[in-house]
Amino acid sequence: MNSYVTKDDLDWVRRSFVNDQAVKGRVQDLLSSRTVQLDNYSSWLARSIQCIDLTTLAGDDCPSNVARLCSKAAYPLSTHLTRDLGIENGQLTTGAVCVYPARVKDAYQGLKRIEANIPVASVATGFPSGQTSLALRLDEIKYAVQNGAKEIDIVINRELALAQKWKELYTELVEMRKACGESHMKSILAVGELCNLTNVYRASLVAMMAGSDFIKTSTGKENVNATIPIGLVMCRAIRAYNRKTGFKVGFKPAGGIRTSNDVLQWMTLMKEELGDEYLTPHLFRIGASALLNDIERNLAKQLTGEYFLPEEMPMA
Known part of the structure; x- marks a missing residue:
């Protein structure tokens, strides 16, 4: 992580443009010429489960549905599917x-109760709009971390991005990064x-x-929400950032990913654009709630x- 943003960094952001037609052509090529072979279908789907951030963000969330x-x-x-796949019970999460x-404390206690070594992720910073003061957004991050969240999904200030105020957006995000601590x-x-x-690439x-x-x-x-063309642009930004700095940043598509075919398309994108390492939960996550049900089916x-x-195939 840079400790400060330089003029060269901001110039790099402002000089960046996306060729929409080239993105469209690359996506068509990916979706038409890369497919998962039938022999590998089950193993790819099982692997995708490890990358799911299993999510509930409903107004009626309560301790029981979080449990x-x-x-x-x-x-x-x-149990029978796990056995037929040759996976030990409890090995796949x-x-x-x-x-x-x-609901962070409920999730933390629920996972502890069943001795599951799974991190709790929390949305924060006035999710989904982010339309609260920076002080309140930072306090919300700290609250989630104090209650056991190991991952914080923050929302950026879209107003700053749309106004091309990249230094101001950077400054806010640095404060949020500090508030996250070790999470x-x-x-x-x-x-x-x-x-x-182009705005997606620059914001990335x-x-x-x-x-x-x-x-x-x-x-x-x-x-x-998550579309393959947008995902391609964000993956290219991740690749460019890695080449410039040496840091590998993870990627998480979320919103509208509901079927097994959807997730296989995203995994194909990861493999083709960023390599096999981006088929692991260390660098790839999928935000979803209904997806797991379709994968199991x-x-x-x-x-x-x-x-x-x-x-x-009930949730639990």
């Missing part, structure tokens, strides 16, 4: 459990509100310069030939 979420995160597949700050910071760009791909660079451990597409509340179909109804 169920924790149980599902620790044991994401039924999701990447994290993601909740609101007020990882995932910076949500809210790409659906940034208007164009600034978030990484400020010390983000991950950059994340969306809150899931915008009209446009598809794995059951591959292994048993039966396609179960969604309600036959």
Whole structure:
């Protein structure tokens, strides 16, 4: 992480532009010529589970549904599916459990109760809009960390990004990074509100310069959330930042990723653009709630030939 932003850094951000047509062509090539072979289908889906931030961000969240979420995160597949895949019981877990700050303590205690070594992630900083004072946003980060959150999903100030006030955005994000302490910071760009791909690329660079451990597409509340073209642009920013600084920053798409086909497309993007290391929870996370249910159904179909109804694969 840079301790300060230089004129050269800001010039790099301002000089950066995205060729929309080139992005479109690359995405078409990826989706038409790269597919997961049937023999590898089950192993790729099982691997994707490790990268899921299993999420509940509902107004009616309570200790009981958070406890169920924790149980599902620790044991994401039924016993017979786990056995048929050759996985030891308890060996496969999701990447994290993601909740609101007020539910962090519930998640922390729920995971501790079942002895699951899974981090608690918390959204913060006035999620999803970020329309509170910086002081309140920083206090919310500190509250989540004090209650046991090891990962903080913050939202950037879209007003500053849209006004091209990159130094001001950087300064805010540095303060948020400090407030996170030893917890990882995932910076949500809210790409659906940034208007164009060039702004997405520039905001990605600034978030990484400020010390983000991950950059994340969306809150899931915008009209446009995680799309493959946007993901490609953010991956290219991650690659450029790595080449310039030597730091590897993780990537988290979120919002609208609901099916097994969706997640395989994202994993293909990671492999092709950033390499196999970005198929691990250390550098790749997926923000989702309903996705795990579809993965479990598809794995059951591959292994048993039966396609179960969604309600036959309950959350816990």
